[in-house]
Amino acid sequence: MKTETRKNAELTKKYKDFLFPSVITYYQEPLPLVSGKGCRVMDAEGGEYLDFFGGILTVSIAHCHEKITKRTAEQLKKLQHVSTLYPTKPAADLAEKLASICPGGLRRSFFTNSGTEADEMAVMTAQHATGNQEIICLRHSYSGRSAMAMNMTAHSPWRISKTLMPGIKHAHAAYCYRCPFKLSYPSCDLACAKDVEELIQTETCGKVAAFLAEPVMGVGGFVVPPKDYFKVVTDIVHKYGGLFIADEVQTGWGRTGGKWFGIEHFGVNPDIMTSAKGMANGLPIGWTITTDKIAESLKGLTISTFGGNPVSCAAAHATIDAIEEEGLLQKTEKLGHILRGHLLEFQKSFPCIGDVRGMGLMAGVELVLDRKTKAPDAKSVVKIFEETRKEGLLIGKGGLYGNILRISPPMGISLAELEEGIKKLRKAFERL
Numbered sequence: 558m559k560t561e562t563r564k565n566a567e568l569t570k571k572y573k574d575f576l577f578p579s580v581i582t583y584y585q586e587p588l589p590l591v592s593g594k595g596c597r598v599m600d601a602e603g604g605e606y607l608d609f610f611g612g613i614l615t616v617s618i619a620h621c622h623e624k625i626t627k628r629t630a631e632q633l634k635k636l637q638h639v640s641t642l643y644p645t646k647p648a649a650d651l652a653e654k655l656a657s658i659c660p661g662g663l664r665r666s667f668f669t670n671s672g673t674e675a676d677e678m679a680v681m682t683a684q685h686a687t688g689n690q691e692i693i694c695l696r697h698s699y700s701g702r703s704a705m706a707m708n709m710t711a712h713s714p715w716r717i718s719k720t721l722m723p724g725i726k727h728a729h730a731a732y733c734y735r736c737p738f739k740l741s742y743p744s745c746d747l748a749c750a751k752d753v754e755e756l757i758q759t760e761t762c763g764k765v766a767a768f769l770a771e772p773v774m775g776v777g778g779f780v781v782p783p784k785d786y787f788k789v790v791t792d793i794v795h796k797y798g799g800l801f802i803a804d805e806v807q808t809g810w811g812r813t814g815g816k817w818f819g820i821e822h823f824g825v826n827p828d829i830m831t832s833a834k835g836m837a838n839g840l841p842i843g844w845t846i847t848t849d850k851i852a853e854s855l856k857g858l859t860i861s862t863f864g865g866n867p868v869s870c871a872a873a874h875a876t877i878d879a880i881e882e883e884g885l886l887q888k889t890e891k892l893g894h895i896l897r898g899h900l901l902e903f904q905k906s907f908p909c910i911g912d913v914r915g916m917g918l919m920a921g922v923e924l925v926l927d928r929k930t931k932a933p934d935a936k937s938v939v940k941i942f943e944e945t946r947k948e949g950l951l952i953g954k955g956g957l958y959g960n961i962l963r964i965s966p967p968m969g970i971s972l973a974e975l976e977e978g979i980k981k982l983r984k985a986f987e988r989l
């Protein structure tokens with residue numbers, strides 16, 4: 558119910574007048590948001606929306622989650638900031654907790670403020686540990702907005718830095734719906750994974766520092782590789798002296814269902830792992846974790862002014878505790894199956910849906926003009942956005958061609974809310 562008029566337009570105007578024009582916003586008329594509770598957010602005029610994107614998978618559990626907010630506010634009143642120059646209890650406690658939930662001997666944490674910094678830290682650490690420089694990333698991947706992260710990112714629209722960096726090579730992604738080798742799994746024999754060896758032999762000096770990859774590509778459109786993909790690539794990368802960095806910025810914290818981290822579904826242990834986004838349910842934090850041995854190889858001075866901030870660390874610890882207390886790993890797995898089941902039903906009714914994929918509460922719906930040619934259909938995505946907005950539902954999008962809907966509600970969502978959002982999405986498709 559709209560209680561006030563023009564507030565949205567006024568707020569948007571100020572935002573657009575004083576921020577860089579390159580700060581992109583969703584929707585033809587941007588949607589300013591002023592409050593949130595649970596899985597719902599409100600605009601400046603009292604309009605209510607069911608949130609199926611969670612601020613880019615960052616409100617991992619719920620908006621203004623009671624317990625997390627309480628613990629965060631308590632810390633805010635106690636100690637707000639000291640920098641990494643002083644040990645604090647929230648940072649020490651969080652690091653200890655993280656060591657207890659991470660796979661494969663990962664136990665040394667470094668805290669920063671964003672996924673970009675987390676990936677930068679991981680790459681620098683891998684370079685120190687191996688003595689090598691070159692990095693292998695994946696086409697369609699996203700690593701952030703520093704110069705190096707943009708060079709690692711493999712989406713031309715997100716590579717706006719004028720600083721070009723050598724030593725970063727992009728392997729073909731395991732994007733089965735658009736297989737770069739025009740093959741099908743499993744008869745492809747994982748050609749994309751095996752090609753990494755030739756990439757290293759032909760495009761690098763023959764020694765690499767790391768392979769950095771998202772277990773499920775986020776910005777790329779929730780692309781899920783075959784189960785045995787990471788084992789094959791990791792073995793190749795190790796053979797050429799490199800480490801495997803799993804970028805869990807989107808896939809961490811139970812998002813993929815059943816496990817804390819996305820990579821745990823693929824039967825390999827990363828040498829280094831990074832995360833950010835949903836780690837503190839919306840407070841800024843970045844995180845890099847590795848083994849004792851690899852961490853010790855990083856020589857020299859390093860600080861992060863805001864890294865390990867007590868307030869962010871308290872929020873992250875409270876988020877992890879809430880995930881455990883509310884059984885969200887299992888719940889996300891279950892709701893993810895239900896969500897994908899509905900979307901697969903949609904696919905039967907709407908010919909523009911070329912592919913439905915995902916893991917846990919990370920579901921991608923790829924829209925195409927023609928199922929045979931798979932020509933991307935970005936225009937329908939724009940229409941679906943406007944129609945879902947009218948229905949009071951927020952969703953996300955992604956993919957190189959902007960033709961993939963990304964559905965990733967906060968993991969605290971109830972089954973009833975999930976079903977409600979699905980109905981709204983169906984109505985939007987029916988109006989296409």
Ligand SMILES: Cc1ncc(COP(=O)(O)O)c(C=O)c1O
Pocket residue numbers: 670671672673674676699700701702771775776804805806807833834
């Ligand atoms: C997989 C992945 N890595 C890194 C980043 C960069 O994170 P941030 O925007 O917090 O710098 C993102 C952001 O979307 C991401 O999706």
